[in-house]
Amino acid sequence: MKSRRGLKSPLIRTALLTAAGLMALSACGGDEAGPKLELTAALPDKPADGTVLRVGDPATQVALETSGAIDDLDVDIEWANITGGPKTLEAFRADAIDIGSVADIPPLFAHWTGTDVRIVAARETVDPAAHPTYELGVAPGVDVKSIEDLKGKKIAYSPGQAQGALVLNVLREAGLTQDDVELVEMQSVDDAFSVALAGKQVDVAPLGQTLVKTYLAKYERDGATTIPSGVRDDAWTLYAPTSVLEDADKAAAIKEYVAAWAKAQLWISDHPDEFAKAYYEDHEGLTPEDATYVVDALGKFTVPTNWDEFIARHQVTVDTLVKEQQQEPLEVETLYDRRFEKAIAAALGGESS
Structure with missing residues (x-):
């Protein structure tokens, strides 16, 4: 930068x-x-x-x-x-x-x-509903169209950051628990979550708006998508x-x-x-x-x-x-x-x- x-x-x-x-x-x-x-x-x-x-x-x-x-x-x-x-x-x-x-x-x-x-x-x-800070990035080839589809997925999780709390709030909103998904702990620094998604290390990761557009520009042709988180952030x-x-x-x-x-x-x-x-x-x-x-x-x-x-x-x-x-x-x-x-x-x- x-x-x-x-x-x-x-x-x-x-x-x-x-x-x-x-x-x-x-x-x-x-x-x-x-x-x-x-x-x-x-x-x-x-x-x-x-x-x-x-x-x-x-x-x-x-x-x-x-x-x-x-x-x-x-x-x-x-x-x-x-x-x-x-x-x-x-x-x-x-x-x-x-x-x-x-x-x-x-x-x-x-x-x-x-x-x-x-x-x-x-x-x-x-x-805040119209302008979320984060969206949920979905790895290429992974079928997630709503937060209910998170069940069984690998999700990037940063417990000491806002993105970590967002994941827990999303699971609660979807009626899921941590036992319903696999949380993959990592820090969200720079584009770490985007890289993890592109490399299929995780299926889903919270992406700030500074990353959403660049992530889709790079990987949408391969099947990458994003969905709304559905929670205030x-x-x-x-x-x-x-x-x-x-x-x-x-x-x-x-x-x-x-x-x-x-x-x-x-x-x-x-x-x-x-x-x-x-x-x-x-x-x-x-x-x-x-x-x-x-x-x-x-x-x-x-x-x-x-x-x-x-x-x-x-x-x-x-x-x-x-x-x-x-x-x-x-x-x-x-x-x-x-x-x-x-x-x-x-x-x-x-x-x-």
Whole structure:
């Protein structure tokens, strides 16, 4: 994939985080820690001069740059070209970033595997039924026309990622259990699921919209297909290690960042052509046709300024994972830092819908 170069703002620095980059950044450990802040204390308005916020959120970076809103962001940001749950959690554990952008499953597995985190922002899709994040890719020659046809099939399964929860939700919706299928555990990184489908390692795999079109373009002639998953899959979050939120200066920087992030999500929805060109085409290397396809497929975003319903849906997912994966029971609201809910509401002033 391409990396975005030539950032104009003097406040912005970019780091491409490979394994070596993670080690290098963890060695320096960011800037000096700020004053201790209790999780129940009010968020400070401004970080101390010199505070650097290390952010793994390339899509928002591009949106802020393209819209020009990055010039209004009065915080020093070190951008990391990191996406996805596994890479973000690795970066947290290496003390290489302070905040990351992921779906709703990675914060749960961070918690369940011993990394104390909090969710500080939420995003969803205006019309999730019409604009799913994932479709179910079907391997060439495999006869699957509905989710009920999944019985007896080999399904790619990534337990610590959104795609893993999606599979469990789909099985529940189809009236099936894990015993009715063969779950093939693998991480969904880059095009791993597409490759597994093409190689007949699995019969079915969840594919994000960035992969659906390219998968069909390559393999539809051989009999590859996709089908709708039939379940809601649009939850998106920003989350951070609790230790970062206990640093008063970092917490103040995140307060400003989530406000800018919320506005950026609405800008993306209102400027799909510009975002398709800047992010999916120039940053991610998609063709103009594929970039437009992905933006159209994902639809418009909304940023809730009241998290009650979002958290309630998240709890349903948690309960599914507790049942199907024997995870520890969790009241998911304890992972939400609702101080930032108020900060986002103040920043949007009623613009979220």
